[in-house]
Amino acid sequence: MGAHSRGNTLDFLKVANDLLPDGASYDACVGCGICASGCPASGLFGMDPRRFINMAMLGMNEELSTTPWVWACTQCKRCAYLCPMGIDVSQLVGAARGAWATEDKPKGIVRSCAAQKLDESTSAMGLMSEDFVEIVEETLEELHENQPRFADLKVPIDKKGAKFVINQNSREPAVEPEEMAPLWKILDYVGADWTYSSKGWAAENFCMFTGDLDAWKEMVETRVDAMNALESEIWINTECGHSFFTIWQGIEKFGLKANFEAESLVTYYAQWIREGKLPVNSDWNKDNLKFTVQDPCQLVRKSIGDRAADDLRFVVKKLVGEENFIDMQPCRSANYCCGGGGGFLQAGMANERRAYGKRKFDQVIATEADYVLTPCHNCHSQIEDVGEHYGGAYTVTHLWTLICLSLGLLGPDERKYLGPELADVNLPEED
Amino acid sequence: MKRGTRKIETQLAIIGTGIAGFAASIFAGQRGLEVAQFGHSGAMAYTTGYLDLLGVHDQRLQQNPWDALDALRQDEPRHPMSGLSNATIRAAIDGFTDAISDMGIGYTKAGDHNLSGLLPNGLAKPTLSVPDTMRPGITALETGAKTLVVDFEGLQGFSAKAFEVNFRDRWPELSSARLTFPGMENRQVFPEVLARSLETSATQQALAELIRPLLNGVEYVGLPAILGMHMPDEIRARMEEAIGVRLFEVPTIPPAVPGIRLRETFERALPEKGVQLEPQLKVAEVDFRPTGATLHLHGPMEDLEVEASAVLLATGRFLSGGLKSDQDSLSETLLDLPIRQPQDRDAWFRQDYLDPRGHPVNRLGVEVDGRFQPVGADGAPVHERLFAAGAILAHQDWVRQRCGAGLAIATAHAATEAAAAVLG
Numbered sequence: 102m103g104a105h106s107r108g109n110t111l112d113f114l115k116v117a118n119d120l121l122p123d124g125a126s127y128d129a130c131v132g133c134g135i136c137a138s139g140c141p142a143s144g145l146f147g148m149d150p151r152r153f154i155n156m157a158m159l160g161m162n163e164e165l166s167t168t169p170w171v172w173a174c175t176q177c178k179r180c181a182y183l184c185p186m187g188i189d190v191s192q193l194v195g196a197a198r199g200a201w202a203t204e205d206k207p208k209g210i211v212r213s214c215a216a217q218k219l220d221e222s223t224s225a226m227g228l229m230s231e232d233f234v235e236i237v238e239e240t241l242e243e244l245h246e247n248q249p250r251f252a253d254l255k256v257p258i259d260k261k262g263a264k265f266v267i268n269q270n271s272r273e274p275a276v277e278p279e280e281m282a283p284l285w286k287i288l289d290y291v292g293a294d295w296t297y298s299s300k301g302w303a304a305e306n307f308c309m310f311t312g313d314l315d316a317w318k319e320m321v322e323t324r325v326d327a328m329n330a331l332e333s334e335i336w337i338n339t340e341c342g343h344s345f346f347t348i349w350q351g352i353e354k355f356g357l358k359a360n361f362e363a364e365s366l367v368t369y370y371a372q373w374i375r376e377g378k379l380p381v382n383s384d385w386n387k388d389n390l391k392f393t394v395q396d397p398c399q400l401v402r403k404s405i406g407d408r409a410a411d412d413l414r415f416v417v418k419k420l421v422g423e424e425n426f427i428d429m430q431p432c433r434s435a436n437y438c439c440g441g442g443g444g445f446l447q448a449g450m451a452n453e454r455r456a457y458g459k460r461k462f463d464q465v466i467a468t469e470a471d472y473v474l475t476p477c478h479n480c481h482s483q484i485e486d487v488g489e490h491y492g493g494a495y496t497v498t499h500l501w502t503l504i505c506l507s508l509g510l511l512g513p514d515e516r517k518y519l520g521p522e523l524a525d526v527n528l529p530e531e532d
Numbered sequence: 533m534k535r536g537t538r539k540i541e542t543q544l545a546i547i548g549t550g551i552a553g554f555a556a557s558i559f560a561g562q563r564g565l566e567v568a569q570f571g572h573s574g575a576m577a578y579t580t581g582y583l584d585l586l587g588v589h590d591q592r593l594q595q596n597p598w599d600a601l602d603a604l605r606q607d608e609p610r611h612p613m614s615g616l617s618n619a620t621i622r623a624a625i626d627g628f629t630d631a632i633s634d635m636g637i638g639y640t641k642a643g644d645h646n647l648s649g650l651l652p653n654g655l656a657k658p659t660l661s662v663p664d665t666m667r668p669g670i671t672a673l674e675t676g677a678k679t680l681v682v683d684f685e686g687l688q689g690f691s692a693k694a695f696e697v698n699f700r701d702r703w704p705e706l707s708s709a710r711l712t713f714p715g716m717e718n719r720q721v722f723p724e725v726l727a728r729s730l731e732t733s734a735t736q737q738a739l740a741e742l743i744r745p746l747l748n749g750v751e752y753v754g755l756p757a758i759l760g761m762h763m764p765d766e767i768r769a770r771m772e773e774a775i776g777v778r779l780f781e782v783p784t785i786p787p788a789v790p791g792i793r794l795r796e797t798f799e800r801a802l803p804e805k806g807v808q809l810e811p812q813l814k815v816a817e818v819d820f821r822p823t824g825a826t827l828h829l830h831g832p833m834e835d836l837e838v839e840a841s842a843v844l845l846a847t848g849r850f851l852s853g854g855l856k857s858d859q860d861s862l863s864e865t866l867l868d869l870p871i872r873q874p875q876d877r878d879a880w881f882r883q884d885y886l887d888p889r890g891h892p893v894n895r896l897g898v899e900v901d902g903r904f905q906p907v908g909a910d911g912a913p914v915h916e917r918l919f920a921a922g923a924i925l926a927h928q929d930w931v932r933q934r935c936g937a938g939l940a941i942a943t944a945h946a947a948t949e950a951a952a953a954v955l956g
Binding site for chain 2: 131133134135137138139143144182183184185187349350352359360362363402404405406407408428430431432433434435459460463464467
C-alpha cells in the first residue's frame with residue numbers, strides 16, 4: 102500500500118482543534134517524544150505519534166492523508182495515556198482513516214465492515230441471523246447428546262426481559278462452535294437469567310476501524326435497537342475488547358438512547374466468584390503452570406480503567422493460584438497493545454503487525470509464563486501469531502476455558518486452546 | 533445507558549503523580565493513612581533518575597548539600613526547604629530511597645556529600661542519590677578507571693563519542709564504541725525500546741556477546757540507561773556476569789528510562805500497598821467543606837467522586853499543568869489559589885535569558901505557611917484541610933538550584949506530616 106491521493110486531504114490542524122479534549126492542547130506539544138518512545142508502532146512506515154503531531158502542526162496534510170501508518174496505529178491510546186498534555190493521536194488517526202478512498206483502505210477491514218452491513222446480525226464474518234440461531238441450536242443439541250450432564254442446559258435466544266443480554270464473537274459460531282459451550286456452561290452454573298439476541302449479536306465492529314463514522318453509527322444503532330427491544334437490564338460484552346468500546350463509545354458519541362447498562366463479562370466473572378456462585382480454584386494446577394494475562398486496551402485503558410484490570414487479576418489468580426500468576430510489565434492501564442487491535446490483524450500488513458507485536462512477545466517471554474490469558478479475540482489471535490512467528494513456547498487461551506477446567510466442566514472437545522499437559526486434567530467425570 | 537458515578541472515600545487525597553505526589557503517597561502510607569492519588573502522566577519521565585537535594589547555591593556548584601542548606605536558610609528564608617531542618621530532610625530522603633529500593637529500583641543512601649553524577653553529554657553534576665545501576669560510573673570517573681562507553685546505531689538521546697570527547701581531559705582512559713543493538717538493525721530507536729527488549733534473557737546474552745570482544749582490558753563498561761525497565765539491578769548483575777567487568781548506566785536525554793522506571797514502579801507497587809491510585813485521571817474540580825473535600829474526576833466511562841478528609845496538592849508547574857500563564861498573569865489551575873505576583877509581565881524575566889540569577893517568574897507559585905497550607909493574601913490558610921508540596925510552591929527555582937527531588941520529597945514529607953496531624 103503506497104501513497105495515494107484519491108481520498109480527501111484533511112486539514113489535520115483543524116481536525117485536531119475540533120477533536121480537542123478538555124484541557125488538552127495540540128500546540129502544547131513540547132516534542133518530548135514520550136508518545137513515540139512508548140508506541141510499538143513507532144518507526145513503521147517511517148512514522149510515529151510525535152512525527153504525526155509535528156507534521157499536523159506544519160500543515161503536511163497531504164503526507165498525513167496518505168501515510169499507511171494510520172492502519173498500523175491500533176488506536177490504543179497509549180500515547181494519550183503518556184502525554185503530559187493529554188494529546189490523543191488516535192483520534193487524528195481515526196479521522197485520517199475515514200478520509201481514505203474506500204478502494205484504497207485495507208481490503209480485509211473494508212470487507213469485514215461490508216459483511217456487517219449484510220444483515221441485522223452485524224457479523225463481520227457475514228453470518229446471518231438465522232444461521233447464527235441454527236448454529237447455536239445445533240451446537241446445543243450436540244452438547245446435550247455428547248455431555249449428558251448438560252442435558253438440561255438452555256441457551257435462550259431473544260428472551261424478552263432476561264436480566265442479561267450477551268453478545269458473541271462471530272469466530273465461534275462461524276469457525277469453532279464448540280468454543281461457545283464453555284461460556285454457556287458458566288452462565289448455566291451461576292444460574293444467570295440471560296439471552297442472546299438474534300439481531301445485533303455479533304461482538305465485532307470493523308466499521309469503526311474503517312474510520313467511517315456513519316457505518317460505525319449504523320452498527321451501534323442496529324445493536325442498541327435490538328437490545329432495547331429485549332428490555333434487558335444489562336448488556337454483557339463477551340471476552341472481547343473493541344466490541345465493548347464500540348458500543349458504549351458509540352452510544353455516547355452518536356447520542357443514542359440505550360435502555361441498558363454496558364458491562365464486561367470479566368466484571369461478572371469476578372462478581373460471581375466473589376459471591377461464591379462460581380467456586381473456582383487452582384487445585385487442578387498441580388504442576389504449577391505459570392500464567393500471565395493481557396489487558397485488552399479497549400477494555401482497560403480505553404474504557405473501564407484499572408478496575409477492569411483488577412477484576413481480571415482477581416479472576417486469574419483464583420483460577421491458577423496466586424503464586425502461579427506473573428504480571429507482564431508494564432501492565433494494567435499502562436500495558437502495551439498487542440498489535441492485534443484497530444483492524445491491524447485484518448489489514449494485510451503481516452510484517453509490520455509482527456514487528457509491532459515483538460514488544461508484546463518480549464513482554465510475555467520476560468514473564469517466562471507457560472500460558473497467556475486473553476479476554477479479547479484480537480489479542481488472542483495476535484499473541485498466538487507472534488508466539489509462533491518468533492518462536493515462543495507459550496499457549497494462549499480464554500478465561501472461559503480455564504473457568505470450566507477448574508470447575509471440572511470442560512469437555513474433551515473444548516480444549517483446543519490448552520496445551521497437551523492439560524488435555525486430560527479435570528475431565529468431567531460422567532463423560 | 534447512564535453514565536455511572538463511582539464513589540470512594542479516603543483520608544488523604546493526593547493530587548499529582550510526580551515525585552512529590554508519589555513521595556507523599558509513600559509517606560502517608562507509612563503513617564498508616566488511607567490514601568487515594570490522582571493525576572496524569574507528569575514530568576517524571578523526563579528525569580535523569582538522579583535525586584538532587586541542593587546542587588547549586590549562590591550561583592556555585594555545591595559539594596556539600598547539607599552545608600548549602602544551612603546557607604540557604606540564611607539567604608533564602610522563604611525557600612520551601614528553609615523551614616525544615618537537615619535532620620528532617622535527611623529522614624525524608626532516606627524514607628523515600630528506602631521505599632523505592634524496596635519496590636525494586638535500588639538507590640544509593642544519601643551521604644554527607646553530593647556525588648558527581650554522570651550526564652549524557654560528558655559532564656557531571658552534583659546530586660545526592662543515584663540509582664544503583666549508575667553508581668559504578670561515578671567511581672570509574674573518580675578513579676579514572678579504564679572504561680569503555682557504548683552506544684547504538686539509531687539510538688536517540690545518547691552519543692558515546694560525545695561522552696568520551698567531553699570527558700577526555702578528566703578521564704583519559706575513557707574510550708567509546710558503537711554497536712548495532714540485537715534485533716534493532718536499520719532503525720531509529722528510543723532507549724525505552726532497548727530497555728524493554730533487555731527484559732528478556734535472550735537479548736541480555738546477545739548484547740553481552742557483542743560487548744565482550746570490545747573489552748580490551750577495560751575495568752568498566754558504560755551503557756546508556758537501558759538495563760531493563762522493571763528489575764534493572766538484577767539485569768545489571770546478570771549482564772556483569774556475562775561480560776565479566778563492572779557495568780554502569782549513564783542517563784540519557786528525555787524521554788528516558790530512569791523516569792519511566794520510577795513511574796511504572798510506583799504504579800505497580802503503590803496499589804499493592806493499598807493506595808487507591810488513578811494514574812490516568814486528572815482531578816476536574818474540588819469542593820471544600822470544613823471537614824474535608826469532594827473531588828470530581830471524569831473517566832472514559834464513568835465519573836469518580838472522592839470524599840477526602842484532607843487534600844494534598846502536588847500538581848507541579850507549567851509542564852505538569854499545576855500552573856498556567858496568559859499574557860498578563862500566572863494562575864493555579866485547579867483551585868485558583870492566590871499567586872502573589874508582580875503587576876506587570878515585564879517583571880517576570882530578566883534581560884538576559886541565561887542570567888545565572890534566574891528569572892523571577894520561576895520563583896512564583898503557591899504561597900504556604902509553616903504547615904505547608906496554601907495561604908491567601910492575609911496569610912491565613914485558604915482551607916483548613918488543604919496542603920501543598922513540590923514544585924508548585926513559591927520562592928524556589930528548582931531547575932537552577934538543582935533541588936528538584938529534594939524539594940519534592942522534603943516538602944511532601946512535611947505536608948504529609950501536617951495533614952496527618954490535622955487528621956489525628
